[in-house]
Amino acid sequence: xxxxxxxxxxxxxxxxxxxxxxxxxxxxxxxxxxxxxxxxxxxxxxxxxxxxxxxxxxxxxxxxxxxxxxxxxxxxxxxxxxxxxxxxxxxxxxxxxxxxxxxxxxxxxxxxxxxxxxxxxxxxxxxxxxxxxxxxxxxxxxxxxxxxxxxxxxxxxxxxxxxxxxxxxxxxxxxxxxxxxxxxxxxxxxxxxxxxxxxxxxxxxxxxxxxxxxxxxxxxxxxxxxxxxxxxxxxxxxxxxxxxxxxxxxxxxxxxxxxxxxxxxxxxxxxxxxxxxxxxxxxxxxxxxxxxxxxxxxxxxxxxxxxxxxxxxxxxxxxxxxxxxxxxxxxxxxxxxxxxxxxxxxxxxxxxxxxxxxxxxxxxxxxxxxxxxxxxxxxxxxxxxxxxxxxxxxxxxxxxxxxxxxxxxxxxxxxxxxxxxxxxxxxxxxxxxxxxxxxxxxxxxxxxxxxxxxxxxxxxxxxxxxxxxxxxxxxxxxxxxxx
Numbered sequence: 001x002x003x004x005x006x007x008x009x010x011x012x013x014x015x016x017x018x019x020x021x022x023x024x025x026x027x028x029x030x031x032x033x034x035x036x037x038x039x040x041x042x043x044x045x046x047x048x049x050x051x052x053x054x055x056x057x058x059x060x061x062x063x064x065x066x067x068x069x070x071x072x073x074x075x076x077x078x079x080x081x082x083x084x085x086x087x088x089x090x091x092x093x094x095x096x097x098x099x100x101x102x103x104x105x106x107x108x109x110x111x112x113x114x115x116x117x118x119x120x121x122x123x124x125x126x127x128x129x130x131x132x133x134x135x136x137x138x139x140x141x142x143x144x145x146x147x148x149x150x151x152x153x154x155x156x157x158x159x160x161x162x163x164x165x166x167x168x169x170x171x172x173x174x175x176x177x178x179x180x181x182x183x184x185x186x187x188x189x190x191x192x193x194x195x196x197x198x199x200x201x202x203x204x205x206x207x208x209x210x211x212x213x214x215x216x217x218x219x220x221x222x223x224x225x226x227x228x229x230x231x232x233x234x235x236x237x238x239x240x241x242x243x244x245x246x247x248x249x250x251x252x253x254x255x256x257x258x259x260x261x262x263x264x265x266x267x268x269x270x271x272x273x274x275x276x277x278x279x280x281x282x283x284x285x286x287x288x289x290x291x292x293x294x295x296x297x298x299x300x301x302x303x304x305x306x307x308x309x310x311x312x313x314x315x316x317x318x319x320x321x322x323x324x325x326x327x328x329x330x331x332x333x334x335x336x337x338x339x340x341x342x343x344x345x346x347x348x349x350x351x352x353x354x355x356x357x358x359x360x361x362x363x364x365x366x367x368x369x370x371x372x373x374x375x376x377x378x379x380x381x382x383x384x385x386x387x388x389x390x391x392x393x394x395x396x397x398x399x400x401x402x403x404x405x406x407x408x409x410x411x412x413x414x415x416x417x418x419x420x421x422x423x424x425x426x427x428x429x430x431x432x433x434x435x436x437x438x439x440x441x442x443x444x445x446x447x448x449x450x451x452x453x454x455x456x457x458x459x460x461x462x463x464x465x466x467x468x469x470x471x472x473x474x475x476x477x478x479x480x481x482x483x
Contacts, residue, residue: 001036001136001473001474002038002132003027003030003037003059003136003137003138003473004123004124004134004136004137004138004158005023005026005027005037005039005040006116006117006120006138006140006147007019007021007039007115007398008041008097008098008113008140008141008144008362009040009097010023010039010041010082010142010213011023011376012046012050013041013046013047013050014046014097016097016381017165017353017372018097018139018165018215018248018381019140019165019190021248021251021383021461022140022215022248023441024252024454025470026462026465027080027463028078028080028440028464028468029059029461029465030470031080032466034467035466035470036141036276037080037081038043038081038082038132039080039081039082040120040123041082041083041085042084042087042090042091042093043072043084043086043087044092045093045094046191048084048086049082050083051109053074053075055072055073055074056070057072057083058070058129058234059072060119060207063182064181064182065179065182066111066181066182067087067115068087068139069085069086069087069090069119070086071083071084071086072084072086076474081192083123085115087115088306090111090115091112091366092297092424094407097460103327105423107245108178110171110173110181110199110339110393111146111177112180112212114134114146114201114470115143116143116144116149116179117143117145117146117201118146118150118221119143119148120139120179121137121146121148122150122243122383123137124137124151124157124158125154125156125256126154127154127155135157135158136477137158137162137208139162139205140162140165140208141163141165141166141169141202142201143169143171143307144205145162145200145201145204145360146193146201146205147210148160148204148209148210149162149183149193149204149205149208150183150207153184159210159476160208160209160211161469161472161476162205162209162211163212163214163216164206164212164213164214164215164223164380165215165380165381166197166380167202167223167228167229167380167432168230169202169231170198170201170202170203170232171201171202172193172200172201173199173200173201173279175188175194175197175198175483178199179411188203192207193207193208195203195231195232196472200234203232206236207235210242210479210480211242211246211472211479212236212239212242213243213245213469213472214244214245214246214380215247215380215402216245216246216381216401216405216406217245217247217249217405218401218402218404218405219381219398219401220244220245221245221441222378222396222400224237224243225239227253243255245383245474246368246465246468247309247402247405247464247465248387248402248465249461249463249464250387252460252462253388255390256390257367257390257392257456260363260367262364264277264361265277265394266277266454269452269453269457271454272449272452273369279369279370280368280370280408281363281364281368282296282367283296283368285361285364286327286352287348287349287352288327288349288350289350291303292321294323295325295370295438295439296324296325296327296369296371297324297326297329297370297371297373298326298328298365298366298371298372298388298393299326299327299328299329299372299373299374300328300365300366300384300404301374301384302330302331303331303332303333303340304332304336305333305336305377306332306376306378307330307375308374308426309330309336310336310339311375311431312326312373312375312431313340313343313428315428315431316343316347317353317433319432319435320350322345322439323427324439325350325351326350326351326352327351327352327353327365327368327424328353329353329354329357329358329365331356334372334418337355341355366387366388367391367393371394371395371396371438371439371442372385372388372392372395372396373395373396374395374396374397374398375397375398375423376398376400378400378401379397379398381401382397382401382403382406385402385406385420386458388420388455389407389419389455389460389461390458390460392449392453392456393452393455394410394418394455396431396438397420397424398423398431399421403422403458404422404457406420407420408420409422410437415447415451416450416454418451418454419454419455420451420453420455421434421437421438421450421477423431
């Protein structure tokens, strides 16, 4: 099966979030089970610097309000085929994929990602200048949301699968962009790309795509309700028959406690006693006191309301009434960063806070902590709860999205399957009850070891996800052939 994978970022070339992890890992996993995948990505400066031996595939002339652009083909070190959309006027800039050096949205983001969508659509239709034509085009988030809308007006279009990674980001812009991006005005209506008077890239994708997926089964259900539907719950509920959730995977090579170069001591489920050396090293690095009996809570996260950072900071004072310790790594909301720093100052040797991003330290926290905190208010999928289970660090998570889909709550009767702790009440008392429950189990060493081993045996590899996506592609093609 030939798949065009259209995305605005892909790890390790360019990354701002979980979309890049999916775009970097899912195509190789699909290839391993027999799919022929091309990844379409803007040719950002960082991407061009990282790749060599670019081959020009075709040139797209300036039209429909878009400047001229070129399509290059490149190969990754692992053999994946990349198609890089080169348009210096739109992509050769300092800053990030979506934001300038000052953290503001690029004013012409609609044109930048409209072009990405337009090219994805052309390559997936009879108007493609290339011999290779996809059976399926797979689009991701709002940045490629106009692809299925453009496909409606092209000859012999391939069917389109649209994946939502986070419904909160929708790509909503002024209505004038409809004309500027060469879209027919007939698509600017509630049964189309119009969303409260704006042109919505994501709404267009959700309305016109043949099938919709999101990154966990529970999130697929949650976004059909008002709380997490962000105004699109009516459309998603209407299209529920073609909506499904597929849990993301993780990179089992990068996140492997046995061979992780960031750790002072590798370990497996059979050598869990070696994990202790990483706990000691983490304490030494972060300035925490040595206390053999104290459970160490870890958190690696953006410091935001969505991630529940405020609840962790509120609950930390209760935690300090026990022997436990807390190590936090992340950045985000300035007020939450300041509160976290003040907490560390108030409890020196018991609380450590590192503001910023440090890949090595994130691995060390996953390995060195005893219990991992991830109390997100909503979480489409989440990855850290999977990393922590793989590293024998049972997580505490809120019952939402991918968290509840990937963590089996310990209730005292399911010792053979439980992998962590789940709480439902999204307030400080609810989080504290789960933390207290975890500390009680931690004191029962045989029970705790069983919990660790259960988590380390879970298979969070991408092959499971790839097989599920391949089934969606096949169903999409079957539906198209019937109609």
